[in-house]
Amino acid sequence: MLLPSRTQKFVDLINETHIQAVSIDYLLKKYKISFPTLERFVNELDKIIYPSYFILTTKELSLCLSRHHSSDSCIAKILQNSFEYNLLIKIFFNETYTISSLSEALFVSESTVKRTMKDINLNLTPLNFKISTKPLRVNGDETKLRHFFIIIIKEMYGLENLPFKKEDLDFIKDFYKQFHSIFGLPYSQQDLLNYQLFSLVALQRELNGHTISTPSKIVEERKALIDSISLDYPNVESNHYKGVPLCKIFYFLLSDGFYTPIKALNSTDSFTNQIHNFIEEIEYIFLYSYSEENKNIITKKIHEIVFGYLSMPDHYHTANNYYEKFFYHNDFFIEKMNSIFKLIFEKNFPNASQNSMYMLFFTMIVETDQLLSSFMKNIEPTKILIYFNFDPTFNLYIKNKLELTLSGKNEISILTGEHSFENIDVFFRNYDIIITNHFFDDFPSFENIITVSHFLSKTDNEKIKQMNDKITKEKFNRMSDEMYERANELIKPL
Incomplete structure (x- = not known):
């Protein structure tokens, strides 16, 4: 955190x-502050997150979110x-600033800018990033820097309110439509929003003179596909947009070291x-069998998250901690789901960060085909007996009603024929x-029994x-419990 x-x-x-x-x-114990100090924090924070607000009593603090707010939107305001x-x-957005012009743009003194950059650099050091002043720019591993800015921009603005020019957003949208149409890919609003964020971070970094090399024959194949798309659009000339090659803007579509291809x-x-x-x-x-296609997708994702550009060390914490929250707070069908995953993750990737584990857990839960349905297939249905003796x-009416209203996997029967409630205990089992x-x-x-x-x-x-x-x-x-036992068996030393 910066x-x-x-x-x-x-x-x-x-977050609390x-x-x-x-x-x-x-x-008070965690932050080593007094109640009046906490009260001042809360009052100041209320002004920032309005119309959401805190309810502070002498015993507890709770957050009252406005109907159109979430914790994400409150953090974005902060x-x-x-x-x-x-x-x-x-x-x-502008690496032509000097310390003097940047201080004017931010309405603060030059000493404040210098002091703040020094503080930020202390936080960036573990990531091997640095703000340099001559010239004024952010330097470091370019692949990881782009991911870093993607996270910051998403947390500050969300995906629906990206701080880029409308003409650039529209250009990416047009390219997205054509690219997906040519290859018969389904159009997805969520996909488009992420597409715009990734592409425009890349465009801005390229405009600032920070580039990513994309060698390899595989890249050339994909590059030819991108360059073949005909775009009648302002600022597009000879497969360039605003002077930047399209293959540089859409580098995340290329099978280079950024997104390692399965065949590589x-x-x-x-x-x-x-x-x-x-x-x-x-x-x-988990008693699950991946299809070959799904296994390839998951393999690639694991490679990126654990060993590639998406891996983030534990000393870097995002403001929202989306993946960590999902790991600890999402409501799952199966208790210990995260604990079981943690055992196997740490066994196979002992040197990976916890941040990588949180992200991979999210990815494997949501990108594994029909995972939740698979869990349902592995449990016995709830057997429900209906017996009304008057009609x-x-x-039949009650059976139909329950079939429409009950969740889960159920097997609903009606007591018919010569069955009765004689020898009740045996029958009920x-x-x-x-x-x-x-x-x-x-x-x-x-x-x-419900009577x-x-x-x-x-x-x-x-x-x-x-x-x-x-x-x-x-x-x-x-x-x-059975899954947990199998996981513990696997991690036992031989």
């Missing part, structure tokens, strides 16, 4: 409270208010062997839930849903 301690606390307070209220004692982030963005991943390479072993163990533990058609209007003389030992009248009230429906969810969760937890 923020001074005060602004850092603002971001931390959003956006899920649930936090105790005042905890905050970052837009940050002098450090604004200084970096100024340099990103040597099967004898130690990195690739680690990846293949990791995927095999994931398949074994057979009412049984075959079902997870029983819904009936039967009169019981003694309460049966079977707990999951109703000649109708299902809202309360009855809620009881059924809660019991069904509880039983489904228990089935997932049993599967989770």
Whole structure:
């Protein structure tokens, strides 16, 4: 993080409270501040994130998000208010500044600019980045620097409000449409927004004189495809836009070292062997089998995240920590999902950062084909028995109603024929839930009975849903325990 301690606390307070209220004692001890100081922080922060606001009592602090706000948008407001982030963005868009002209643009003294750049450089040192002053620019590994600016811009503005010129955004959109049309690729708004961010960060860095070399025969093949797209657009001439070659702007479409192609991943390479072993163990533990196409996509992603340009050391923390939040706070079908993944990740990639683990966990959860459906196939359905003794058609009505309203995987039966509730305990063992209007003389030992009248009230429906969810969760937890056991077996020393 590039923020001074005060602004850092603002971001931390959003991250601490956006899920649930936090105790005042905890905050005062963590930040080593007094209650009046916390109160001043909260009042100042309220002005920045308005119309969202904090509720501060003597016992706890909670965040009340406006209907159109999320924690992300609150953090974006804080970052837009940050002098450090604004200084970096100024340099990103214009490397012709001098210290004097930059101080004028930011309405501060030259000494403030120099002091702030010194502080930022201390934070950038672990990443091997540096703001130099003669000339004024940000230097470092160009591939990782572009990723760095992509993160900063996304956190400050979101993908819908990128701080680039409309003509540049429109140009990328036009290229995107043509490129996807030529290759028969589906149009995606989410894809386009990321496309614009990646491309325009590349364009700006190229305009500033920072380039990425793209050698190799594979690159030339893809370059020829990009150059073949005919664009009747202002500022486009001879496969260049604003003087920058199209293949430089859309470098992320090239199969160079930035996005390592599958066919360039040597099967004898130690990195690739680690990846293949990791995927095999994931398949074994989670009872999942990747298609060849999906496995290729995941292999490439793992390579980029663990060994490539997307890897970020643990001492670099983004303001939002999107992937870390997903790892710890996303609601999964299976308990211990993240713990199981962590065991196998650390076994196969012992030198990788936790940041890489968080990002890879997100990627593998959302980009694995039908992963959640696969989990559902591996659990037994919840067996529900319906028995209303006054009308057979009412049984059918309730069965149809439950089929439409219950979540999860259910097998709903109606008591028919010569079956009865005689020998109740033995009979009930075959079902997870029983819904009936039967009169019981003694309460049966079977707990999951819902006894109703000649109708299902809202309360009855809620009881059924809660019991069904509880039983489904228990089935997932049993599967989770089995997965955890398999993972622990794999990490045991030979």
